[in-house]
Amino acid sequence: MKISEAKQILEALLFVSDVPLKSDKIAQIMEIDAKTVAILVDELKKEYQSREQSFNIREISGGYQFYTLPEYSSWIKKMFAAQENRLSTASIETLAIIAYKQPITRLEIEEIRGVSVSHTIKKLIDKKVITLAGRKKVPGRPILYRTTPFFLKYFGLKDISEMPQLADFKDLLSSAEDGESGE
Amino acid sequence: MSEKIGYLVKLQAFEGPLDLLLHLIRKNKMDIYDIPIAEVTRQYLSYLAAMEQFDIEVASEFIVMAATLMYIKSKMLIPREMVKIEEEIDEDPRAPLVEKLLEYQRFKEISRTLATREEHESHYFTRPLDLSLIEEKLDEPYFELDLLELVKTFNRLIHLINTEPKVREIIVDDININLKIEELTHMMHYQNLVNISELFKNYKTKKEVIAALLALLEMAKNGLIVLQQVELFGEIRGYPAQLSLEVA
Numbered sequence: 001m002k003i004s005e006a007k008q009i010l011e012a013l014l015f016v017s018d019v020p021l022k023s024d025k026i027a028q029i030m031e032i033d034a035k036t037v038a039i040l041v042d043e044l045k046k047e048y049q050s051r052e053q054s055f056n057i058r059e060i061s062g063g064y065q066f067y068t069l070p071e072y073s074s075w076i077k078k079m080f081a082a083q084e085n086r087l088s089t090a091s092i093e094t095l096a097i098i099a100y101k102q103p104i105t106r107l108e109i110e111e112i113r114g115v116s117v118s119h120t121i122k123k124l125i126d127k128k129v130i131t132l133a134g135r136k137k138v139p140g141r142p143i144l145y146r147t148t149p150f151f152l153k154y155f156g157l158k159d160i161s162e163m164p165q166l167a168d169f170k171d172l173l174s175s176a177e178d179g180e181s182g183e
Numbered sequence: 184m185s186e187k188i189g190y191l192v193k194l195q196a197f198e199g200p201l202d203l204l205l206h207l208i209r210k211n212k213m214d215i216y217d218i219p220i221a222e223v224t225r226q227y228l229s230y231l232a233a234m235e236q237f238d239i240e241v242a243s244e245f246i247v248m249a250a251t252l253m254y255i256k257s258k259m260l261i262p263r264e265m266v267k268i269e270e271e272i273d274e275d276p277r278a279p280l281v282e283k284l285l286e287y288q289r290f291k292e293i294s295r296t297l298a299t300r301e302e303h304e305s306h307y308f309t310r311p312l313d314l315s316l317i318e319e320k321l322d323e324p325y326f327e328l329d330l331l332e333l334v335k336t337f338n339r340l341i342h343l344i345n346t347e348p349k350v351r352e353i354i355v356d357d358i359n360i361n362l363k364i365e366e367l368t369h370m371m372h373y374q375n376l377v378n379i380s381e382l383f384k385n386y387k388t389k390k391e392v393i394a395a396l397l398a399l400l401e402m403a404k405n406g407l408i409v410l411q412q413v414e415l416f417g418e419i420r421g422y423p424a425q426l427s428l429e430v431a
Contacts (some may be wrong), residue, residue, distance in 0.1 A: 018310045070306035087302060090198055092294040112286055115199035115244045132330055156304040165294045
């Protein structure tokens with residue numbers, strides 16, 4: 001198949017998809033390899049940009065999906081009468097801890113935050129950004145929690161490695177240890 | 184004596200005792216590695232007092248932290264040599280708290296980044312989930328069936344089981360998972376698609392449902408079948424794995 005044709009097929013697939021389409025899925029459907037998919041996506045992205053389209057393709061939660069550009073968000077919100085429904089500070093703090101330390105128990109989260117999180121966890125589960133991840137093999141067999149693929153989509157992350165780096169976190173801790181042992 | 188008028192007191196809301204402590208340290212430009220415990224404790228307690236004055240219920244965590252601060256302070260008052268005899272390690276009594284504060288501070292920063300991302304993402308829109316497309320099986324399972332949903336389904340099914348006959352024949356226990364796997368494999372061979380709730384309706388005992396559920400899980404694990412749920416809280420269905428390849 002010709003490149004222009006391949007691009008059109010890819011465009012059609014992305015157009016009808018309401019979830020991020022994984023590149024190997026596209027590759028399988030189109031009978032091409034994943035590398036070619038990435039190249040085609042890149043070309044489409046450039047085309048939309050040069051044509052000043054109101055949408056483009058983004059790589060989210062391990063797949064490709066059409067998105068409208070942020071400058072049109074106010075209009076779309078008006079159409080859907082969308083309510084702003086942001087996570088609370090408590091929810092985001094808890095979520096941040098889960099994202100880095102998963103799988104993690106409720107007690108371990110509370111250890112870091114210094115406050116009870118049972119209510120927050122319930123809300124995060126309802127919001128589908130976290131889910132259960134079995135039980136920890138310690139006395140009491142406490143429930144473990146982890147983030148979901150929807151968590152990535154919610155924050156526009158390609159995958160978990162796109163989270164803000166923890167490297168400087170380690171620096172902070174090691175310098176804290178130096179401070180203690182220094183005396 | 185009534186000097187209540189003319190004061191505008193702004194009480195910031197804190198996420199917890201660690202949050203409040205970090206705020207005090209920052210406000211007073213204190214060195215986090217060398218916290219003046221006496222001063223911090225004083226300010227911490229006066230904050231709690233203010234909370235009470237404003238009828239804000241002081242959460243127990245705040246009180247625990249107040250106790251911790253005073254404990255640290257008292258430990259620091261004891262001459263070093265004495266401490267040495269009691270405990271082998273000559274550790275700064277503030278160290279565990281400092282470590283906690285640092286870790287919490289780090290996650291606080293990250294959550295700020297996440298909040299910015301959340302704001303940023305709220306301006307991007309995708310096509311809303313179109314369930315009619317999925318009904319026509321144009322799409323494959325779009326999310327992993329998670330444990331929570333499976334447990335919920337199981338609970339629902341358990342209630343569906345007919346429990347009326349109080350007197351009945353005792354049947355020899357011949358239900359096992361391998362048999363169920365055989366039975367299901369056979370069934371799927373002819374039916375291709377099996378709705379789990381319909382499947383379970385035919386079973387009369389809890390044991391049978393459990394065996395069937397375990398059989399399904401085992402088959403899914405071994406890649407023989409694919410379990411799929413097309414919508415939230417919707418029907419869970421299973422079909423042979425080779426079929427999913429043909430569909431995809």
